[in-house]
Amino acid sequence: MPHWTALVTVLAVLFYFYTSTRVPAARRKYGVPVPAISGNPDFERVFRVQANTLEWMPIFLPLLWLFAYYISDIWAAVLGFVWIGGRALYMVAYSEAANKRGPGFGIQAAACVALLIGALIGIILSLVHGG
Amino acid sequence: MPHWTALVTVLAVLFYFYTSTRVPAARRKYGVPVPAISGNPDFERVFRVQANTLEWMPIFLPLLWLFAYYISDIWAAVLGFVWIGGRALYMVAYSEAANKRGPGFGIQAAACVALLIGALIGIILSLVHGG
Amino acid sequence: MPHWTALVTVLAVLFYFYTSTRVPAARRKYGVPVPAISGNPDFERVFRVQANTLEWMPIFLPLLWLFAYYISDIWAAVLGFVWIGGRALYMVAYSEAANKRGPGFGIQAAACVALLIGALIGIILSLVHGG
Numbered sequence: 001m002p003h004w005t006a007l008v009t010v011l012a013v014l015f016y017f018y019t020s021t022r023v024p025a026a027r028r029k030y031g032v033p034v035p036a037i038s039g040n041p042d043f044e045r046v047f048r049v050q051a052n053t054l055e056w057m058p059i060f061l062p063l064l065w066l067f068a069y070y071i072s073d074i075w076a077a078v079l080g081f082v083w084i085g086g087r088a089l090y091m092v093a094y095s096e097a098a099n100k101r102g103p104g105f106g107i108q109a110a111a112c113v114a115l116l117i118g119a120l121i122g123i124i125l126s127l128v129h130g131g
Numbered sequence: 132m133p134h135w136t137a138l139v140t141v142l143a144v145l146f147y148f149y150t151s152t153r154v155p156a157a158r159r160k161y162g163v164p165v166p167a168i169s170g171n172p173d174f175e176r177v178f179r180v181q182a183n184t185l186e187w188m189p190i191f192l193p194l195l196w197l198f199a200y201y202i203s204d205i206w207a208a209v210l211g212f213v214w215i216g217g218r219a220l221y222m223v224a225y226s227e228a229a230n231k232r233g234p235g236f237g238i239q240a241a242a243c244v245a246l247l248i249g250a251l252i253g254i255i256l257s258l259v260h261g262g
Numbered sequence: 263m264p265h266w267t268a269l270v271t272v273l274a275v276l277f278y279f280y281t282s283t284r285v286p287a288a289r290r291k292y293g294v295p296v297p298a299i300s301g302n303p304d305f306e307r308v309f310r311v312q313a314n315t316l317e318w319m320p321i322f323l324p325l326l327w328l329f330a331y332y333i334s335d336i337w338a339a340v341l342g343f344v345w346i347g348g349r350a351l352y353m354v355a356y357s358e359a360a361n362k363r364g365p366g367f368g369i370q371a372a373a374c375v376a377l378l379i380g381a382l383i384g385i386i387l388s389l390v391h392g393g
Contacts, residue, residue: 001200006254009193010247017190034229035175037168037299044297050186055312057189058319059279062271069263098296116272123268132331137385140324141378148321165360166306168299181317188320 002073005064008080012064015084016057019050019091045098049091056087056108063115070122076115083111133204136195139211143195146215147188150181150222176229180222187218187239194246201253207246214242264335267326270342274326277346278319281312281353307360311353318349318370325377332384338377345373 026032026046032039037047060083068076090104157163157177163170168178191214199207221235288294288308294301299309322345330338352366 001257003254003257006197006201006250007258009197010251010254013190013193013247020186035172035179041297048297054186054189055282055316058316058323059275061189061193062275062323066268066271070268116275119268120272123265123272126263126265127269132388134385134388137328137332137381138389140328141382141385144321144324144378151317166303166310185317185320192320192324 002065002068002076004073004077005068005080008077008084009061009064012057012060012080012084015087016053019053019087022046022091022095023050045094049094053087053091056112059112060108060115063112063119066119066123067115070126071118075118079111079114083108086111133196133199133207135204135208136199136211139208139215140192140195143188143191143211143215146218147184150184150218153177153222153226154181176225180225184218184222187243190243191239191246194243194250197250197254198246201257202249206249210242210245214239217242264327264330264338266335266339267330267342270339270346271323271326274319274322274342274346277349278315281315281349284308284353284357285312307356311356315349315353318374321374322370322377325374325381328381328385329377332388333380337380341373341376345370348373 023046026043027034030040030043032043038044060080064076064080064083067079086104086107086109088104090101090108093104094101154177157174158165161171161174163174169175191211195207195211195214198210217235217238217240219235221232221239224235225232285308288305289296292302292305294305300306322342326338326342326345329341348366348369348371350366352363352370355366356363
């Protein structure tokens with residue numbers, strides 16, 4: 001079992017959960033009652049941070065675990081931490097203004113590309129060598 | 132392989148799928164054609180039940196399986212059943228009125244907190260003991 | 263490790279990611295700036311393709327891997343490829359018109375039903391036989 005990857009998975013889930021808790025707080029702050037999800041740009045940016053993090057979970061988690069299995073537990077965890085860091089930067093910047101969300105988004109996307117390439121190489125080598 | 136956890140995973144996926152099937156039914160009932168996702172509060176609550184269940188799947192499933200591996204298959208499955216039960220209560224109550232969604236939401240969140248604490252303890256013990 | 267299932271998982275993640283990249287492109291094309299997610303039906307259909315693919319990821323991926331473990335790696339991968347094919351057809355057709363989205367949606371749903379039935383049979387047999 002890749003314990004470090006398991007740990008970073010729990011941390012990623014906690015981070016994602018944190019982005020969710022910001023939505024009801026933004027509802028109160030900007031006066032957008034449930035079930036509405038639009039009507040105020042400040043609210044919508046906080047909502048989009050949560051939605052975008054959700055949208056990347058099924059990219060990040062499968063690639064993270066495939067990388068951990070095929071390449072390395074430790075390196076999967078390192079890339080997982082980079083992903084969380086990029087996500088945190090994206091969250092802070094996007095909450096301030098839509099046009100500030102680029103750098104954090106790029107960091108987390110780069111971490112996923114690295115996980116993807118590693119996983120794909122590992123899978124193909126295993127298929128070729130009949131492992 | 133934790134068979135009971137596998138079984139509760141299939142049931143959770145089926146329950147989540149059921150919340151999805153209620154969305155097109157609510158579209159017809161309340162006259163909200165695709166691709167709109169707003170315009171009628173009754174429709175929006177049914178839509179939010181599905182969306183919120185989706186939002187919790189990447190919290191619930193990873194924690195469920197980490198708990199199953201590090202702690203116990205049977206207890207993971209028990210907490211998984213509690214999660215589905217809380218989700219079902221949330222679905223019924225939120226469909227009636229937005230301010231009735233609290234208890235079911237609390238139950239499913241408590242199940243996830245229990246899964247989280249167990250998984251985290253298990254992971255940390257394994258890392259400390261080099262297991 | 264079910265290598266073919268791992269490969270189809272990476273392909274499914276890449277396909278899902280591709281549906282996401284179409285959203286900012288559609289924002290520019292149809293003049294719908296972030297963080298808005300409504301306002302133009304052509305944009306909304308592209309957005310809904312991405313959203314619906316996201317909504318099916320927590321159905322598809324768990325069933326795919328349970329099927330791979332309990333039944334067969336190769337057959338899981340075959341059904342996974344069918345799922346991606348149905349999703350691609352759904353994407354192309356729904357982007358053209360909302361009422362064209364049926365066939366692709368049906369194909370990918372049928373693949374998931376096959377994964378579900380196989381996984382459920384495998385799990386129940388393992389529980390009964392104490393495997």
